[in-house]
Amino acid sequence: MAAKHAWPLRPLPAQAEALPEATGEHWVASTCLQCPAGCAILVRVVNGRAVKIEGNPASPNNRGRICPKGQAGLQFLYDPDRIKGPLIQRGKRGSDDWEMVSWEEAISYVAEKLAEIREKDGPHTVIFMNGRNRGVMHHHMGVFFKAYGTPNDVGHGSICEDARPIAHKLTTGWSHYSGYDWENTAYVLSFGGSLLEAWRPTTHNLQMWGVMRRGHPGRRTKIVQIDPRFSVTAAKADEWLPIRPGTDGALAMAIAHVIIQEGLYDEKFVAEHTFGFEDWTDEQGVRHMGFKTLALQEKYSPEQVAQITGISAQTIVRIAREFATHRPALAAGCRGSSMQTNGVYNSMAIHALNALVGSIDQPGGTMIQHDPPCTPWPEPELDEVARQGLAMPRIDYAKTRRHPLGGKAYQDVPDQILAADPYKINAIFFYYTNPVFSMPDVNRAYQAFEKVPFLVSFSPFMDETTALCDVVLPDHTYLERWHDDIIYP
Numbered sequence: 001m002a003a004k005h006a007w008p009l010r011p012l013p014a015q016a017e018a019l020p021e022a023t024g025e026h027w028v029a030s031t032c033l034q035c036p037a038g039c040a041i042l043v044r045v046v047n048g049r050a051v052k053i054e055g056n057p058a059s060p061n062n063r064g065r066i067c068p069k070g071q072a073g074l075q076f077l078y079d080p081d082r083i084k085g086p087l088i089q090r091g092k093r094g095s096d097d098w099e100m101v102s103w104e105e106a107i108s109y110v111a112e113k114l115a116e117i118r119e120k121d122g123p124h125t126v127i128f129m130n131g132r133n134r135g136v137m138h139h140h141m142g143v144f145f146k147a148y149g150t151p152n153d154v155g156h157g158s159i160c161e162d163a164r165p166i167a168h169k170l171t172t173g174w175s176h177y178s179g180y181d182w183e184n185t186a187y188v189l190s191f192g193g194s195l196l197e198a199w200r201p202t203t204h205n206l207q208m209w210g211v212m213r214r215g216h217p218g219r220r221t222k223i224v225q226i227d228p229r230f231s232v233t234a235a236k237a238d239e240w241l242p243i244r245p246g247t248d249g250a251l252a253m254a255i256a257h258v259i260i261q262e263g264l265y266d267e268k269f270v271a272e273h274t275f276g277f278e279d280w281t282d283e284q285g286v287r288h289m290g291f292k293t294l295a296l297q298e299k300y301s302p303e304q305v306a307q308i309t310g311i312s313a314q315t316i317v318r319i320a321r322e323f324a325t326h327r328p329a330l331a332a333g334c335r336g337s338s339m340q341t342n343g344v345y346n347s348m349a350i351h352a353l354n355a356l357v358g359s360i361d362q363p364g365g366t367m368i369q370h371d372p373p374c375t376p377w378p379e380p381e382l383d384e385v386a387r388q389g390l391a392m393p394r395i396d397y398a399k400t401r402r403h404p405l406g407g408k409a410y411q412d413v414p415d416q417i418l419a420a421d422p423y424k425i426n427a428i429f430f431y432y433t434n435p436v437f438s439m440p441d442v443n444r445a446y447q448a449f450e451k452v453p454f455l456v457s458f459s460p461f462m463d464e465t466t467a468l469c470d471v472v473l474p475d476h477t478y479l480e481r482w483h484d485d486i487i488y489p
């Protein structure tokens with residue numbers, strides 16, 4: 001690419017001076033990236049080698065604690081099976097006939113392929129499939145593929161938790177995960193949130209569980225776990241409601257039905273902070289059904305919803321009354337309810353409960369999270385080829401009538417490749433993702449990737465997808481690279 005960029009980035013000199021050998025002991029502040037929680041860590045370094053990881057007590061989030069996986073970061077760093085340099089597949093794909101080459105050779109090889117594809121079929125025929133590419137890495141990768149000219153920056157969020165930010169956008173106008181004021185709440189309705197197992201930020205949530213149990217003498221927060229399985233969180237909760245998978249939204253609507261019918265909702269909050277509770281007429285004179293009418297429909301009565309969810313009508317009524325009268329209360333939906341085909345609707349219904357009891361952006365309720373006001377990275381200058389490539393439809397049809405709300409549809413990529421719809425794909429780059437292991441239909445993913453002429457992985461490990469690739473450009477681990485990150489409570 002010949003585009004000129006006015007980026008405030010300084011290239012390293014070709015022959016960087018050798019760093020003096022580090023001696024002695026010191027602690028380096030960093031961030032654990034073994035899961036999305038991003039706990040703040042301190043790494044003890046002795047004679048230039050990381051030897052111990054601890055939680056950083058200065059963090060208001062994990063407050064000096066980390067989980068066993070965070071402790072095991074050193075095993076990740078020193079894993080003898082790590083890929084230690086760039087690899088090019090010299091035999092048949094999947095034959096394990098790798099040759100380790102220099103970075104110069106590997107980069108030239110990939111650059112030539114990219115230039116050839118760009119020239120011949122267009123840059124849009126390249127896909128960048130990615131997982132947890134956060135912070136500055138997310139930006140750098142995004143800018144590179146944008147400058148190259150592909151619209152196919154396909155993150156994994158659609159098979160993860162995108163439903164929740166979308167639901168928040170549709171109900172409250174901001175697109176992010178909620179924070180929760182666990183410390184000050186009196187009642188928790190957890191819809192599939194594994195507070196004690198894997199709900200980010202895990203170490204924060206684990207500590208908050210203790211606060212809810214013993215942090216307020218004379219007051220114990222009631223925790224109701226709504227979960228199809230008897231999870232660790234369900235076992236430790238005050239009450240477990242075993243629900244049919246994917247029916248959380250129906251349950252939330254039935255709880256709303258009872259709260260509204262019995263006049264238990266926070267009328268002041270609803271009147272002052274919501275729109276569309278009552279039926280309303282728009283500027284064109286068209287009548288719209290409000291949330292109250294919607295929730296009071298017979299199909300959301302406890303008796304009807306009991307048939308859908310498997311939770312008895314009596315239990316639904318009791319839980320609704322408890323939730324509405326033990327303030328501040330919060331309803332929290334996590335992966336169990338949002339990672340469903342109806343995840344957006346589940347999440348909208350759950351979040352509506354917070355509005356009914358006046359718990360949005362209030363003490364003891366949910367918290368609206370905002371990105372910190374970082375200076376935005378500069379946009380790349382685009383040449384004509386990039387402009388044309390970016391104007392092409394995305395391979396996953398995200399943000400079209402097929403997926404009007406989703407910014408990406410990761411799970412659709414294999415089918416689209418196999419159908420060559422809307423065009424044939426020439427290359428895929430995989431970063432922090434292993435779709436041959438984690439796609440809903442891994443066989444389909446395998447078949448699709450086999451058809452793509454050029455596959456590149458950035459993984460530092462020979463995972464299932466990397467084993468299929470033509471080139472491996474192994475990334476550093478999080479303990480080795482410069483990286484910023486934004487962590488949310």
Ligand code: SF4
Pocket residue numbers: 032033034035036037038039065066067068069070071201202203
């Ligand atoms: S919970 Fe924190 S310490 Fe544990 S893996 Fe996740 S980021 Fe690392």
